[in-house]
Amino acid sequence: MRLSGQNLKCVRGGREVFSGLDFAAVSGEALAITGPNGAGKTSLLRVIAGLLVPAEGLVALDGGDAELSLPEQAHYLGHRDALKPALSVLENLSFWHEFLGGEPKDTAGCLAAVALDHATHLPAAYLSAGQRRRLSIARLLSVRRPVWLLDEPTSALDAAGQALFVGLMREHLAGGGIVIAATHLPLGLDARELRMGGAA
Structure with missing residues (x-):
């Protein structure tokens, strides 16, 4: 499987964010994906995820499921944790599992994998920032998709949470998955780097 972008150009609010970008x-x-604030790291992830349409260029996934689009084969984990505060931890994960069309799966096992099995019935409103991030990461495990698009994935995670997530990313890669992450911090993985320019 190969995910690539060719001659990508992104324009937002009448401003060219990046152009001529290949990956x-x-x-x-x-x-x-590294670079200063405003360089276009998040915009590139959103283009790959199908949330933004590039002004020029093409993003393609070769070797994936021919009947599914790239967005249907990718998870996008953004800055904000998409959670309903009034729903419990398990209800939030179950919602995303059903919404994303997941096969029958042990959602409790996904919560255990991110060390949230003790908080299953706790309303998401009571979670710390790090726990909310772990719940969002559980969504990546709940429905198998080969491409993970991660925007500052370790934000709000303590050292233990970061180590846990590195382990999950390694398992995903070992299973043939792809990880593309916009980050200011080391991923803790053997990763190639795409450095983007722009003003800080």
């Missing part, structure tokens, strides 16, 4: 990542590979 590629293959199964089992992590790509770290």
Whole structure:
């Protein structure tokens, strides 16, 4: 499987964010997108995820499921944790599992994998920032998708949470997945780097 972008150009609010950008990542590979604030890291992830339409260029996934679009084969983990505060931890994860069309799966096992099995019935409103991030990460495990698009994935995580997430990313890569992450911090993985310019 190969995910690539060719001659990508992104314009937002009448401003060119980046242009002439090429990238590629293959199964089992992590790509770290680095650069200062405003360089277009989040915009690139959103283009790959199908949330933004590039002004020029093409994003393609070769070797994936031919009947599914790239967005249907990718998870996008953004800055904000998409959770309903009034729903319990388990209800939040169950919602995303059903919404994303997941096969029958042990959602409790996904919560255990992110060390939230003790908080299953706790309303999400009571979670700390780090726990909310762990719940969002559980969504990546709940429905199997080969491409993970991660925007500052370790934000709000303590050292233990970061180590846990590194382990999950390694398992994903070992299973033939692809990780593309916009980050200011080291991923803790053997990752190639795509450095983006722009003003800080």
